Amino acid sequence: MSSSSKAHVAERRGPLEGLRNMSVQTKHEILRMAMAIAIGLGIAVVLIVLTAENPGEALSYFIAAPFMQTMYFSHMVEVIIPLMMTGAAVCIMFSANQFNLGLEGAIYLGGFVAALSGIYLVPDLPVLGPALSILLGGLVGFFIIAIPALLQYRWKANIVVSTLMMNYLCLYVGLWLLFDKFKDPASSQHTYPIGASAGLSILVPGTKIHSGLILAVVIVVAAYVLLYRTRFGLSIRMVGQNPSFAKYSGLGVSGIALVSQLIGGTIGGMTGAVQMLGLYDRFQWTTLTGYGWDGVTMAILAHNNPKYLPLAAIFLAYFRTGAWVMSFKAGVQIDLVKVFEGVMILFIMAEKFLSGTYRKMVFADADRKRKERAAEGSVGA
Amino acid sequence: MSVLEALAGILSNPNFYFTFLSTTVPILLPTLGCAIAENVGSTNMGQEGIMLLAAFFGVIASAYTGNVWVGFLAAVAIGLLMGLAISYFALYLQVDIILVGIAVNLVGSGLSAFLMYVFTGDRSATTSLQSGTLPFIDLPGIKEIPYIGTALSGQSVLAWVAYLLVPVLSFLLYKTRLGLRIRSVGENPHAAESVGVSVNKTKMYALVISSVLGGIAGAYLSMSYLPYFSKGMSGGRGYIALAATAMANNTPVGSLWTSLLFGFFYALSTYSGALGVPAQLVTTLPYLATLVGLVVFAIRVQGKERRRRQEGAHAAAEGDDGAARAA
Numbered sequence: 001m002s003s004s005s006k007a008h009v010a011e012r013r014g015p016l017e018g019l020r021n022m023s024v025q026t027k028h029e030i031l032r033m034a035m036a037i038a039i040g041l042g043i044a045v046v047l048i049v050l051t052a053e054n055p056g057e058a059l060s061y062f063i064a065a066p067f068m069q070t071m072y073f074s075h076m077v078e079v080i081i082p083l084m085m086t087g088a089a090v091c092i093m094f095s096a097n098q099f100n101l102g103l104e105g106a107i108y109l110g111g112f113v114a115a116l117s118g119i120y121l122v123p124d125l126p127v128l129g130p131a132l133s134i135l136l137g138g139l140v141g142f143f144i145i146a147i148p149a150l151l152q153y154r155w156k157a158n159i160v161v162s163t164l165m166m167n168y169l170c171l172y173v174g175l176w177l178l179f180d181k182f183k184d185p186a187s188s189q190h191t192y193p194i195g196a197s198a199g200l201s202i203l204v205p206g207t208k209i210h211s212g213l214i215l216a217v218v219i220v221v222a223a224y225v226l227l228y229r230t231r232f233g234l235s236i237r238m239v240g241q242n243p244s245f246a247k248y249s250g251l252g253v254s255g256i257a258l259v260s261q262l263i264g265g266t267i268g269g270m271t272g273a274v275q276m277l278g279l280y281d282r283f284q285w286t287t288l289t290g291y292g293w294d295g296v297t298m299a300i301l302a303h304n305n306p307k308y309l310p311l312a313a314i315f316l317a318y319f320r321t322g323a324w325v326m327s328f329k330a331g332v333q334i335d336l337v338k339v340f341e342g343v344m345i346l347f348i349m350a351e352k353f354l355s356g357t358y359r360k361m362v363f364a365d366a367d368r369k370r371k372e373r374a375a376e377g378s379v380g381a
Numbered sequence: 382m383s384v385l386e387a388l389a390g391i392l393s394n395p396n397f398y399f400t401f402l403s404t405t406v407p408i409l410l411p412t413l414g415c416a417i418a419e420n421v422g423s424t425n426m427g428q429e430g431i432m433l434l435a436a437f438f439g440v441i442a443s444a445y446t447g448n449v450w451v452g453f454l455a456a457v458a459i460g461l462l463m464g465l466a467i468s469y470f471a472l473y474l475q476v477d478i479i480l481v482g483i484a485v486n487l488v489g490s491g492l493s494a495f496l497m498y499v500f501t502g503d504r505s506a507t508t509s510l511q512s513g514t515l516p517f518i519d520l521p522g523i524k525e526i527p528y529i530g531t532a533l534s535g536q537s538v539l540a541w542v543a544y545l546l547v548p549v550l551s552f553l554l555y556k557t558r559l560g561l562r563i564r565s566v567g568e569n570p571h572a573a574e575s576v577g578v579s580v581n582k583t584k585m586y587a588l589v590i591s592s593v594l595g596g597i598a599g600a601y602l603s604m605s606y607l608p609y610f611s612k613g614m615s616g617g618r619g620y621i622a623l624a625a626t627a628m629a630n631n632t633p634v635g636s637l638w639t640s641l642l643f644g645f646f647y648a649l650s651t652y653s654g655a656l657g658v659p660a661q662l663v664t665t666l667p668y669l670a671t672l673v674g675l676v677v678f679a680i681r682v683q684g685k686e687r688r689r690r691q692e693g694a695h696a697a698a699e700g701d702d703g704a705a706r707a708a
Contacts, residue, residue, distance in 0.1 A: 051499045148672075151672070151675065151679075155676050156683060157672075158627050158675060160424070160623065161623050161671070162671075162672055164617075164620040164623065165620075165624055165668040165671045165672055166668075168617055168664075168665075168668045169665050169672075172661040172662070172664045172665040172668070173662075173665060175661040176659050176661035176662050176665075179659070180659050293483070300480065331498075333495040333498040333499075335490070335491040335493075335494035335495045336491060336495045338488065339488050339491040339492050342485065342486075342487030343484070343488065345484040346474075346480075346481065349477060349480050350470060350475065351475040351476070352473065352474045
């Protein structure tokens with residue numbers, strides 16, 4: 001009797017044990033994510049094969065570019081930095097179920113102010129200078145997001161619409177400042193150069209990987225700690241998951257929603273600053289950057305949990321680098337990755353996608369458990 | 382003072398009104414589309430992507446067949462297909478409708494830019510294609526009337542379609558069975574369901590109509606407003622449409638007024654050189670106006686809700702009535 005039950009335990013202690021003990025729900029989530037990625041990649045591959053002059057070569061760049069040259073790998077890490085930062089910002093706002101889409105504006109003006117700080121305020125102050133510029137960028141982001149967030153807090157003004165409008169407001173105010181006030185007369189659309197010591201230092205010699213990476217990691221960790229290890233984070237998530245329950249447990253729902261957006265806006269402004277000081281020597285953005293929308297994609301990939309942001313960032317950055325290399329090596333437009341990302345978002349967020357499989361998995365799991373119980377029962381008897 | 386004088390100069394220029402009416406069209410069409418979708422309780426944030434795809438495929442179809450009307454039909458077909466796709470993901474697979482919009486915009490801007498290079502080898506605009514424009518309508522009698530003639534004559538046929546759609550959609554929403562169903566589903570889906578209205582089917586109709594309007598807007602952009610497709614040519618009009626709809630309380634006639642407001646500032650920004658004010662600052666005006674408008678609108682809604690709570694029982698009874706009529 002005892003020997004057979006021991007054998008049973010031994011059988012379960014394989015490498016698959018972790019997988020086996022995972023809840024059906026988690027398994028299904030992983031399956032759905034994998035399918036969504038497969039569909040997105042499949043569409044991208046089909047489009048490449050159909051349109052590239054040399055599909056094999058193009059595909060090899062798409063799939064493996066980051067490992068082909070140091071420069072490509074460096075580009076991937078550069079791309080990871082803003083993805084992680086805006087991802088953290090959107091995770092915090094979406095956790096409170098606030099569809100704040102105003103990061104684009106915060107990033108744009110955050111970057112602009114950081115550049116101005118690097119040109120006029122602290123051009124020759126190493127380390128502290130960039131830190132101050134990034135803080136100023138964050139402050140700008142804070143105040144930009146405060147406008148729509150307060151309009152929502154006070155009057156319930158539609159946050160989706162007001163943040164979208166803020167983005168354009170920020171862009172055109174920025175363009176006006178750029179062309180009318182701060183343009184280097186010798187250039188068409190650039191400011192004066194940012195001071196030599198005002199930019200972010202290079203982290204790995206021989207690449208363009210800059211110290212913004214450290215800040216990005218710190219912010220992701222901080223966002224995780226805030227959301228999952230503090231009381232306030234718990235209230236943010238409670239407000240997001242069930243506002244009426246949160247209200248009845250005595251939480252100030254709209255106040256928490258407001259604060260979550262202010263934090264997101266601050267990170268957004270800092271992202272703009274880090275991008276500007278890390279990669280450019282003059283301010284020269286004449287359109288919105290798109291990093292804010294990337295944050296939404298990131299939060300979706302990470303299920304609003306900052307813990308998964310590094311993985312999601314590496315994933316997105318990997319294929320973006322592939323598409324980037326493809327665009328100049330194989331003549332395939334880089335815009336292809338947008339199609340890939342859009343399709344992935346649709347299937348990852350589809351609650352009913354593979355729901356039949358989910359039912360089957362639940363039944364199979366129940367069956368397995370019943371059999372196990374029956375086996376144990378018969379052994380016990 | 383000089384700014385005011387310059388403004389008076391622009392406003393007394395009859396050509397300004399022609400520009401004003403034509404810049405309003407690509408805002409009015411998606412705004413009407415968003416209004417229909419909002420009436421059924423769905424936010425169609427994907428107008429941006431729909432317009433880009435429709436504008437692109439319109440140009441391609443027109444250039445390859447040599448017939449602009451085929452191009453127009455292609456644009457409408459794209460709108461129809463996108464409406465069905467949005468319905469499939471939002472209603473059947475139950476993706477959050479805002480996220481569907483974000484994904485549609487990603488796919489729309491990505492695919493149009495990607496395919497433009499594939500078809501034409503151009504990276505920014507399809508100027509190498511001979512895609513033509515839809516007819517512009519000269520009004521023989523009216524043309525000679527000062528101001529009105531200059532503003533009205535020579536507008537694209539789609540401009541007329543857009544302005545005529547305002548009464549048509551008003552009629553659809555407030556005078557037909559489908560319109561009543563759309564509004565009752567938006568007001569209270571459970572009540573509508575309980576009297577036998579299929580919520581998902583009604584939402585699908587509304588989303589398809591909404592997206593087709595986006596498709597027509599795309600056709601206008603690349604086959605009337607400009608004679609070619611250029612990358613990202615929708616320029617945020619799909620987002621402006623959301624704002625214009627919200628400010629218009631989701632009615633077609635209200636949408637006309639708010640679209641005219643945006644169109645006015647758009648037109649004004651093209652004349653900013655004469656105004657002596659930086660173009661970028663003039664361009665911010667519609668966005669500022671929207672923020673203010675949103676707040677005014679939200680305060681009004683709050684007041685309405687407060688009143689409704691006070692006469693709660695009465696309002697509930699009325700809601701039931703509405704749903705019963707919808708069936």
